Amino acid sequence: MRKFRSETASPYNIPRPPFRRLRIYSIDPSLAHSLETIEIREARIELPWESSPDDEKHDGPAPGPRGEYLDIIDYDPSTDAFYKPVDLNDPYLLAQDGLAPSDGNPQFHQQMVYAVAMRTIRNFEVALGRRALWAPRRWVDESGAYREEYVSQLRIYPHALREANAYYSPEKKALLFGYFQAAPTDVTDHLPGGVVFTCLSHDVVAHETAHALLDGMHRRLTEPSNPDVLAFHEAFADVVALFQHFSLPDVVRHQISKTRGDLKADNLLAKLAREFGRAIGRTDALRSAIGKTPDPAMIDRVTEPHERGAILVAAVFDAFLAIYNRRTADLFRLATHGSGMLPEGAIHPDLVSRLSTEAAKAAQHVLTICIRALDYLPPVDVTFGDYLRALITADFDLVPNDSLGYRVAFMEAFRRRGIYPRDVRTLSEESLIWEGSNLTSNIENPQIILGSDVKLQMQNWNLSGLRQDIYHKLKEAREEAHTIIERTRHYKERLIKGLDFERKFEVHSIRPVRRSGPDGQLLLDMVVEITQRTPGFLDLPLGQCQKDLQSNQGPDFWFRGGCTLIVDLETGKLRYCIYKDINSERRYDRQRAFVDGMSAAPSLSETYFGITGYRERDEVFAFVHRIRGEENKCD
Secondary structure, eight states: OOOOGGGSOOTTOOOOOSEEEEEEESSOHHHHTSTTTGGGSEEEEEEEOOBOSSOTTSBSOBTBTBOSSEEEOOEETTTTEEOOOBOTTOHHHHHTTSOOOOSSOHHHHHHHHHHHHHHHHHHHHHHHTSOOOOOOEEEEOTTSOEEEEOOOOEEEEEEEESSSOEEEETTTTEEEEEEEEOOOSSTTTSOTTOEEEGGGOHHHHHHHHHHHHHHHHOGGGGSOSSTHHHHHHHHHHHHHHHHHHTTOHHHHHHHHHHHTTOTTSSOGGGSTTHHHHHHTTOSSOSSOOTTSOOOTTGGGTOOSHHHHHHHHHHHHHHHHHHHHHHHHHHHHHHHTTTSOOOOSSOOOHHHHHHHHHHHHHHHHHHHHHHHHGGGGSOSSSOOHHHHHHHHHHHHHHHOSSOTTOHHHHHHHHHHHTTOOOTTOSSOSHHHHSOOBOOOOOOTTOGGGOHHHHHHHHHTTOSSSSOHHHHHHHHHHHHHHHHHHHHHOHHHHHHTOTTOOTTSOOEEEEEEEEEEEOTTSOEEEEEEEEEEEEEEEOTTSOGGGSOSSOOTTOOOSEEEEEEEEEEEETTTOOEEEEEEEOTTOHHHHHHHHHHHTTOSSOHHHHHHHHTTTOOOOOTTHHHHHHHHHHHHHHHO
């Protein structure tokens, strides 16, 4: 029987769309006005469709944009003015995927930072299988007790600084982007005296968002206890920005066509924040180790965080190139009839398309591996070698059969750059995987089943749970875990690696892990980070330092130790204990030398600690980025 309109559902009663599309600059604006790259000047990216932070029934972020994760506040201190916030729910903007890219439109600047930051957040959530949380706001109350407060939104200020800088502020829980007049070395690249907005660089926005996400997971990584710590923060943020760019199809296709499939050649994707780098007077990109002949001795000479971090970025990019070449070897054999030499001229569009697909797929795999490895790091004093072990272990957990040689590519690339873990004898896969454990909880005594007792707090952590509820449940889980470990000698004996139970300890964080492998296997784990600290003095060895200080005493630095426990949520089995020993005299001596400015990193230690001692900095990234800019001016 034929149905009339009155008998059917309303044509307007349709479900909320899962995504919205927004336009961004896919390359830095100065390159967008070149004939060579104008066809790829903009990209349209898909983002999850957010509800209003004020009313869940209202579709889309509030004007700003202001959503569940981000609050864009466009205040310019130099002019003491607020720019009108963009409303992404305007029907005209919805119809055309947001505002068109524009250097001079502040509303597009707001759209740009929102879109790129949300895309970065989404990549983290998909890789880790959980919702992203920002670092809580912490303070000491009148009684001297530490307190913390949930932070729902990361604030982003597109025009916060009138200087050549952009950074994440751990104190403000905000991203601050600068703008400045260009002073290029080549006037053909940029208008002399023209204004450069760092908020319009995809790579700069992704880089700073990655800093904030990493701080939400590992807040101790802002404490430079060795030359690698801040360099790792910078390098990891660069890796996210670089490989996230590879998922923009038109840009990848353009560069594959230009380089004839050889990504070792000079290409835009390997150069981060190109406009930012050129506008401040440098002739190359902001990070430039990629493409240089590997020098394994360089890591012993370089201490500045960006330059040292560039070594790690180059190692990861080398691994990506090896993976890409392996994935595309058959395509080149077919295209060259087995000779391996492509004919002169442009390559066939079909080959460009296939190579682009493989490049994007390999880049996404590498990005996911790099993000997942964060859960396999020790909680303090991280080194590049620790990160290599985390990469190998995280990938092995999900893909035991490395048929495509991903792990071999990482091991070889790191070895060629001189990156080695301190505590392994060989760079074999078996040696690099973190040491496992045969510890299984005794189900007859539920008081010691850490995995089972905390499991209830994990059940709502997924990609759809309310983030504030998740935060409070995990805070309760930390308190529960602390009680179990504090009161149960059985656990103390089993967690002795890295910890000294005669000292106070903190359950630093608890995070669930939900991951699915290529064969459909599901990994359900819990990451528990436990940390301790002891006062350190430049003139005393570890054995002579008091475990507790008098109220009028202050250490020269804090020496931290602890462990990361990876517990199977199904069985309660402790699978890994990744630790930095609080009683390690060798590690204490290395940190003491670093703080004293006598290690291999004197410039960094003097920059942050001075000659007389160490104190924590709330705005460490502002210092790192600004100091780097001052060094460039002196070159």
